[in-house]
Amino acid sequence: MVSYSIRSFTASDDLPMVVLVDLEGRPPFLPNIYATLRFRDVGSAATTTEKVLRSLAMAYLWAISRKLDLDQILRSESFLTIEQCEDLAFFLRMDRGAQDRLVAESLQTRPRKIVRLEQVRSAGAPNAPRTLISAVEGGYRIRTVANFLEFNHERICPKVTEKPRADLSKARERAIAALRAQEPRATPSDEGDAPEGLSEEVMDALDAAFEPGSETNPFQSDFHQYRNHLMYRLFTDTSIRRSELRYIRVEDINHATRRVGIRVSKTIARTLPLSEQTAYDFHQFVMKHWSNIPVRGRKHGYLFTTKTGDHLSLEAINLVFRELRRKSCLPASIAPHSMRRTWNDRFSRAIDALPPEERMTPEKEKQIRNRLNGWSKNSSMEERYTRRHIREKADKIAEDLANSLRDKK
Numbered sequence: 001m002v003s004y005s006i007r008s009f010t011a012s013d014d015l016p017m018v019v020l021v022d023l024e025g026r027p028p029f030l031p032n033i034y035a036t037l038r039f040r041d042v043g044s045a046a047t048t049t050e051k052v053l054r055s056l057a058m059a060y061l062w063a064i065s066r067k068l069d070l071d072q073i074l075r076s077e078s079f080l081t082i083e084q085c086e087d088l089a090f091f092l093r094m095d096r097g098a099q100d101r102l103v104a105e106s107l108q109t110r111p112r113k114i115v116r117l118e119q120v121r122s123a124g125a126p127n128a129p130r131t132l133i134s135a136v137e138g139g140y141r142i143r144t145v146a147n148f149l150e151f152n153h154e155r156i157c158p159k160v161t162e163k164p165r166a167d168l169s170k171a172r173e174r175a176i177a178a179l180r181a182q183e184p185r186a187t188p189s190d191e192g193d194a195p196e197g198l199s200e201e202v203m204d205a206l207d208a209a210f211e212p213g214s215e216t217n218p219f220q221s222d223f224h225q226y227r228n229h230l231m232y233r234l235f236t237d238t239s240i241r242r243s244e245l246r247y248i249r250v251e252d253i254n255h256a257t258r259r260v261g262i263r264v265s266k267t268i269a270r271t272l273p274l275s276e277q278t279a280y281d282f283h284q285f286v287m288k289h290w291s292n293i294p295v296r297g298r299k300h301g302y303l304f305t306t307k308t309g310d311h312l313s314l315e316a317i318n319l320v321f322r323e324l325r326r327k328s329c330l331p332a333s334i335a336p337h338s339m340r341r342t343w344n345d346r347f348s349r350a351i352d353a354l355p356p357e358e359r360m361t362p363e364k365e366k367q368i369r370n371r372l373n374g375w376s377k378n379s380s381m382e383e384r385y386t387r388r389h390i391r392e393k394a395d396k397i398a399e400d401l402a403n404s405l406r407d408k409k
Contacts, residue, residue, distance in 0.1 A: 004057035089182030197342030218327035
C-alpha cells in the first residue's frame with residue numbers, strides 16, 4: 001500500500017523540523033522545500049507546516065491513483081489540465097479512508113472482460129462509497145494544494161519567453177484557477193461568530209486552582225505548581241497560542257520591560273506585554289526552579305520543560321488542563337485555546353469600558369487586535385469576534401427591553 005507520513009525532529013538551529021516521507025523513508029523534494037521556504041523559515045509553527053505537508057501528501061496520493069508522476073508534471077511546462085485539477089479537488093474532499101480505497105483500487109490488476117455496453121451503463125460505478133469531509137477542511141486542502149501548484153508555476157515561469165511557452169503559462173494559470181474554483185463554500189454557523197470564551201466565574205475558579213499552594217491546586221510538586229501557574233498567567237495576560245507558548249525560551253521574556261517575544265508562531269511573530277505580576281512570577285520560577293535543572297537538560301533554553309529538562313510537548317500542555325478539569329470538577333470547555341478566546345472577550349469589554357474621548361475607531365481596534373493575536377491584515381477573525389460581541393450586546397438590550405415591557409403589565 002502506498003502511503004506518506006510525517007517525521008519530526010529538532011534541527012541544528014534548535015527549532016522543530018517536520019518533513020514528509022514516503023513508505024521507504026525518502027522525502028519528496030518539492031513539497032518539503034515548499035513547506036520549508038513558505039512556512040518553517042518564516043516562523044510558522046511546526047503544527048502548521050505538518051498540516052500543509054499532509055494536504056500535499058494527498059495530492060501525491062491522487063497522482064498515484066491516476067498513474068501520474070506529479071514531480072515530473074510540476075517540473076514540466078505542460079503542467080496539469082483543468083480536468084485533472086477538478087479531479088484532484090474531488091479527491092482532496094474525500095476522507096482518508098475513501099482516498100486509501102481509491103488508491104488501493106487503482107493499484108489492483110484486474111482481468112479485462114469483454115462486456116456489452118448496456119451492462120456497463122446499468123451496473124454503475126463499482127467503487128466503494130466515497131465520503132466527503134466538511135467544507136471547511138476540504139476548502140483548506142484545496143487552497144493549500146493550489147498554493148503549492150502556484151509556487152511551482154512561479155518557479156518555472158521566468159523561463160517562459162517564447163510565444164508558444166507563454167501560452168503554456170496561461171494554461172497553467174487557468175488550471176490553478178480551476179482548482180481554486182472547486183473550493184467549497186463553508187456555511188458559517190451562528191452568524192459566523194467566534195466561539196465564546198470562559199465566564200468570569202470559571203476564570204475565578206481557575207485562578208484559585210492554578211495558584212501555587214492552593215488547596216484546590218491538583219499538582220503535587222512545587223516545580224509543577226509554579227511551572228503550570230506561569231503557563232496559566234501567560235495564557236491570561238496575552239492572546240498566546242499553545243504552540244507559541246511551547247517554544248518560548250527563557251531569553252524571550254524580558255523581566256525589566258515586561259515583554260515576551262513570540263518567535264515561533266502559526267501566523268506572525270510578535271512581542272506582547274506582560275503584567276507586573278506575571279513578570280515577577282517568571283523571574284521567581286526561573287531562579288528557584290528552572291535553574292535547578294541540570295545544565296545538560298536545559299541547554300536548549302526552552303522555558304517550559306519537565307522536571308528533568310525535557311521540552312514540554314503540546315499534549316503535555318493539554319494534559320495540564322485535562323488533569324485540572326478532572327480533579328477540580330471544572331467544565332470540559334477549559335482548554336488552552338479557550339484561554340485565547342477568553343482574552344479576546346476581555347479585550348472587547350475593555351474597549352467598551354473606555355471613556356468616549358479615549359475610544360478608538362473600529363479600524364484602529366481591528367489593527368490592534370490583529371497585532372496582539374498574531375493575525376494577518378487580511379484575517380477575518382477580528383470581524384468574527386467583533387460580530388459576536390455586537391450580537392451579545394444586542395441580545396442583552398433586547399432581553400432588557402422584553403423585561404421592561406413585562407414589568408409594565
